[in-house]
Amino acid sequence: MFDKIFPPKQVVLPNGKTVSEKRSRTPLIFVTVLIAVYLSIRFTNFEFSLLAKRGHEFFAIINEMIPPKWEYLPHLWQPLLDTIMMSILGSVLGSLVAVPIAYLAASNIVKNKVIVMVARIFLSILRTMPTLVSALIATFIFGLGTLAGTIAIFLFTLAYVGKLLYEQIENASMGAFEAMESIGITRIQAFRYAIFPQVLPNYLSTSLFCFEGNVRYAAILGYVGAGGIGLLLDEGLGWRDYASVGMILLMLAITVFLIETVSEYFRKKLI
Amino acid sequence: MVFSFFTRKAIDMIEFTNVDKVYPNKVKALENINLKIEKGEFVAVIGLSGAGKSTLIRCINRMHDITSGSLVVDGTNVGKLKGKEIRNFRKKIGMIFQSFNLITRTTVIKNVLVSFVPQLSFWRKMTGIFSKEHKLQALTALDQVGILEKAYIRVDQLSGGQQQRVALARTLAQNPTILLADEPIASLDPVTSKQVMDDFKRINQEMDMTVLLNIHHVEVALEYADRIIGVREGQIVYDGSANEVTDEVLDYIYKGKIGEVKQEMYKEGAYV
Amino acid sequence: MNAIEKQLYAKPSKNSYIYVISAVLLGLMIWSLFVIDFGSMEESGWAIAKNILLGIVTPDLDFLLDFTTQGVMYLLVETIAIAFLGTILGAMLAIPFAFLSASNVVPKPVAFITRLLLIFIRTVPSLVYGLMFVRVAGQGPFTGVLTIALISIGMLAKLFVDAIEDLDTSIFESMTSIGCTTFEKIRFGIVPQLIAIFLSIGIYRFDMNLREASILGLVGAGGIGAPLIFAMNAYRWNEVGSILIGLVILILIVELWSNYMRNKLVRG
């Protein structure tokens, strides 16, 4: 495409030989990026003067967060527990449901191209839906509360683990699977005994990794009313009670750190 | 100069006089080196690993400083150079390394153009835009080593032998008077080793360039070089024509380990 | 038969860990069933679910293809602009942080503190920054840009440091022998190596930032998020359908483009 618009230049050496020099893409990329920056500045009303004038406000807010309000801690346990539980339930269910979907999306197991395509498109679309948007929709269907958040996390986990799992299934070695099939064991049974053991460690590790990320996402779902600590964050910021917000963020950081450390330990052992 | 042309009087390119080299950690790498290399010679330095071959070569372009004695290269007293003078002096001397030392994520020609970097004007240095003459010189250098058609391909798509030729082209583009090479074929397979050695030989003959290389493979050294220098524990223990190297000589250079050296090379399959 | 027996009796060496993890997860899951509040499902839920699905199947096409400032197309472009400018700003800010957190560049305590700070910056959810910046710069896309820039710094700085530590410095030896100065070595030996990697890191982060930017609108930080909430609160499901379709298509296209470009940059 590029070579058609800017055809390669013929360079003639002093000894008469010629080479065709492909035009450099750097100038084009450079100009495109510059134009894109200019347009983006226009589109977003980017104003350095505003930042220079009011930027200190941001640090003023941070300043108010420190020290955090320790008395607020007792109010935090329940929402924090809700957040963690939403993540766990959503992640476990999502990972479990991901198995049959990944099975359907694996082209080396399911020979029907239509089923494979549908399963993959389903996973792709689900994966592009931001968790917060699914949570928002879920609150309309399931009402405000932790259930909506759990559903949103469930859907994201399903999509994320499902995609990685079907890729792992397609890379698994097929020898035993084919041998079993040839003597009349059903496909699902053959999958269960020949393929699943191969992908199991990776599958668990992917699920754990997804769970780590989900704890962070779950923390904000309360903003749209989907339960957990996000509701308190929204309230705290709304009332400009920044010391409480500082406390929430501190607890959140500790929780995320602990969960990541434990989960990372197990992930390393698995692979 | 005209006179020397008619009489074919030899011009000294490199002259070591009583050179010692002691590393800061007190390792005496070179001891009382006396050596004269003339223009257009093809010289191979052989010896055990740790004998001081790399040190010998790297003193010539001041990659290492000598501790005592005098070293004159192409009329320049190398030991007396300072700062900018060293960099200017190095421009005249090409050097090839075992690891090809290329930027693999970019094109072949950009790697060759690196040899013109020291002579660029300020704005060219900032923008990285090279002049047409430089590009033509780079392409000509690539043509000399037979990989002209690879000029606009990324280096990581070339084989090891082709990559060493890119390094060779980069050195040729410098238009050096001397070509130094530190184990140039040590990470190549036998077939590509031969191609690269042929390139060295051709450059030596067609351009009358002085070539001095370190080499791990005795057979290759004997086959290609006119003159062999045997280094043992920092001292020159043999200096003479390649035809006159006997098994006893090799035995002495390699401290009686010549069998092992050959054995090892046989295992690697690294012979030409 | 041999292969089957081998598979049947094959004991994965990680068995004990798998059992432990499974048992722990099962326990936590059962516990979580008591914590999650299942009673909130309303009767009208199914009706709404049906309406949402209907809305997605019959989107408001005029609204979807509308390029005026109220239309989906404009809002998507605005979202891209927020993500793009935020990524560029974040990348510029990440470079000093990358050097400050590289332990071979600055003293160990400085590097340690910078890393700790970066981890903390990363833990705070993006919406929180969004809400904080709304207090600073008011509602609008500018706030979105600031938020995206801030949340990108941590990851970008870390990846930049990794790239710098992975650099191939063997080229230095050759450049010394050619007679190059330190500046020339950096300009022609290091910069060309880093450009490709930094670009691919930037594109990767842009892809992530687009997703972030699409939800930042929920706190009034510009982009497609705010109209989505308004449309939902007003039960205008066809508009919701248009927005969701536009968003999903955009994110899918950018993801494909990003994978393609990164492959090209890394493999050439």
Ligand SMILES: Nc1ncnc2c1ncn2[C@@H]1O[C@H](COP(=O)(O)OP(=O)(O)O)[C@@H](O)[C@H]1O
């Ligand atoms: N930069 C250095 N600092 C200290 N000692 C060195 C250095 N380079 C080489 N040496 C020592 O000098 C001796 C000769 O090394 P070298 O010239 O690399 O040998 P060769 O190239 O023949 O294998 C060895 O004993 C080696 O350990």
Ligand SMILES: [Mg+2]
């Ligand atoms: Mg050596």
